[in-house]
Amino acid sequence: MIRVEDVLIKIVENAIKFGAEYADARYEKIFSTTIMYSNDRIERISTGINEGIGIRVLANGAFSFLSTNVIDVNSILQQIKDSVKSAISFGEKRKDKIKLAATKTVKDKVIIKPKYPPEEYPLENKVSFLKDLVSISREKDKRIVNATSLITDISKYKVLITSEGTEIIYKQPRVYFGLDVVAFEAGRSSWFGIRKASPTGYEYIKNFDTEVLSNEVVQKALKMLKAKPAPAGRFTVVVDNALTGVFIHEAFGHACEGDAIAAGESILKGRLGEKIGSELVTVYDDSTLHEGWGSLKYDDEGVPTQKRVLVEKGYLKGYITNRESAYKLNLSPNGGGRAQSYNHPPIVRMSNTYIVPGDYSKEELFEDIKYGVYLLGSRGGQVDISKGTFQFNAKEAYLIENGEITTPLLDVSLSGYTLEILSNVDAVSKDFDMWPGFCGKSGQSVPAGTGGPHIRIKNAIVGGRR
């Protein structure tokens, strides 16, 4: 039996022999299960194994990447030869050659051993957990016309070999589950759901009481049956922990990504050290959080990760970098190069992004608001980093009237302008929580954690219809 490491070493050695200045090869074997349980049956189920190799070469100052799941070493070596050749020819056209910032060589093996690995935990048990969530939810109230639960697990084994001598073996499990319910009454429907996730094994789901979870989701959905359209225009808003995370991820995090900065595409380029927000705002992107959803010890370029300070007391302090953007920006690579899987090259990504808690109590945030909106939970958001326009959506919203939380509102989003919005944050609470999500960029989706305290934002644009 040939070791995967030896195959990858042979590949990168050949790439160098063919004329590359640098090469890395990543092998991944991904075991995954996805199950969706709707009302009274397993609606969708998928289990299987996907393995393949992704190889990136840098030659004559240009990159070439190839991925395949047809693992035939001789054919791959032939393709690598072409790959290096094409990089060399593009390099001829480049005025500014791509170079990689230096990083130390790493030899390490990171095997995360969960108590119940996804590939070993019985399918029956996964299904019965989902069935419980659904049947409890449906029994709660006649108005619940659909309950759908879902689970996706992954056990990913990866090997990274670089031509500089880095060798990292990494094994990472993940479990992600959710519950959505649809309530219907008098011609109106509402939909509410939750998502929970952990970079561990199935021991994670044992932390949850299915009764409590189902009840929470059902009660929220029923409450939303009474929701009214949101007001349109500019208001003072209070945003909960989950939504604060998505807000900072969209409003700010993406614009701090080193590739966009180096390409001159981000509105935050050239602003390091500038005051861009209120002194109440400090933002970290921390890949080292214990059991953080977006945590990782090394990125997919083999660079050790770290806790990055993006904003400190309102001043822009740092960017997220991979080796390429770090070189261009004359910074150190800080472990931001991540790839969705073997068939994508690593690009600059966030990990766990959050606003640091402040001094206010949560209640104090509402006290002075005559008329505003309280937004909770998130279904995601999006940003245009060159224009600085971003949107983020709440799962649940209420009017705030004279400091009191009143009428529930139909689906509401906020929008803002990156260079202004952090100056409008005028109160930050003490409480703190993190949430799991997936972040999409350039066709790649990676796990990203987001979170923070409750915050109050003045003059935010609310997308309503009254």
Next chain:
Amino acid sequence: MKDLMRYALKIGEKLGASQVEAFGSYSISRDIEAEKNEIKIATSKTFRAVGIRVIYEGGIGFSYTATLDKESIEKAVKEAIKVAKLRGKDPYYISFPDKEAIQKAQGIFYKETSETPLETMVQDILDMIKITLDYDKRITSVGAGYSIGVATKYITNSLGIDLEEKYASSSIGVYAVAEENNQMTSGYEFQAERNVKKLDIQKVALEAAKMTIKLLNPQKIETRKMHVLLKPLAVASLLGPTLINSLRADNVQEKRSFLIGKLNSKISTDELNIVDNALLPDGLSSRSFDDEGVPSKKIYIIKNGVLKSYLHNSYTAQREKIENTAHASRRALSEPSISPSNFIIEHKNEKEIDDLISEIDKGVIANSLIGAHTANPVTGEFSVALGEVFYIESGEIKYPVKQAMIGSNALEMLGKIDMLGKDKRQIGSVFTGTLSFAEITVSG
């Protein structure tokens, strides 16, 4: 691939499955990306996998493998049978689709596309960058991309279906950033075609450059009701998570749709038709048969404002005991889902885009939506920011808008469509011109 798929059928039947189906896909893609006015990376990807479905004692099982050898196939078949046992007898599903006569879709594969030389792609990218930069000195950074793909899908089942079809795709895109007075903006344009010869690098680069420059120096607008004109990209991104999601028969049957019970009732203005035509020549979503091997059809989804059909695959059709509309869609790594093919929007009140704008007293025209994926898929409620927006007054485009949002409901929006532009193009599945919606609250 086909031999392994037939092997899966043999093994599955031997192990006691009453029916077996194997779905294979084999794709090769090549892609060049430029960033900050220079070519950055060339990518080439090969991926193949087989998904196996079985009916075992009335239960449906599924598993996949991306490693293609006899041993892995056998393992996947066994796993699929295990899943079928776990699931138990299905109350609705009787059989995988039968073999039927297939009408060939035209213009889905072009040899020229699959054989595009790398040097041509490189030169085209460099030309697009140059055209964009030369358009205006304020354009400081240009990104560009060029992709070519060839995909083959294979379907074989115990009922005699044994099909394969090859598809080609090509696309180009340009993203430009402009700066003036310490302010930044960006614009972009792209084109996707089955036939690579139809790609127009000159036009795409110029449109991206023009849009970018026009967006400089945006102004604020007041919150009020006005006309909202959504260009094709914005229409497609709005309809995907709302209308299209709720048209899926699986969502209707599972009560996750706002179109439950609305069949044959009015859901839009009389002038609106939506046709789903999987046989549209050169259509980006055209195919001779769907992902379960069922022959493609052309059907009305909405006719004169009335909902005429949901989108079905073999499961949802058998569940309701009605004709399958052939909208099964899948990757090899999952069971068949449902998606539209070429989803064509038609309207009796169709106008040249300039004439359409000239009729607007007060309104905005937006190229894209920011955050459309956050729409509520079950109720159709959404709240999104508009992207690349211009303010229209007295029939003329006045200035770019700094920020604008709309919040509404997909059904409410369908009832407010008053005009369709002739600027038609296909974005993913959706084939449309600019759609005009009357009386929408825009937050500014």
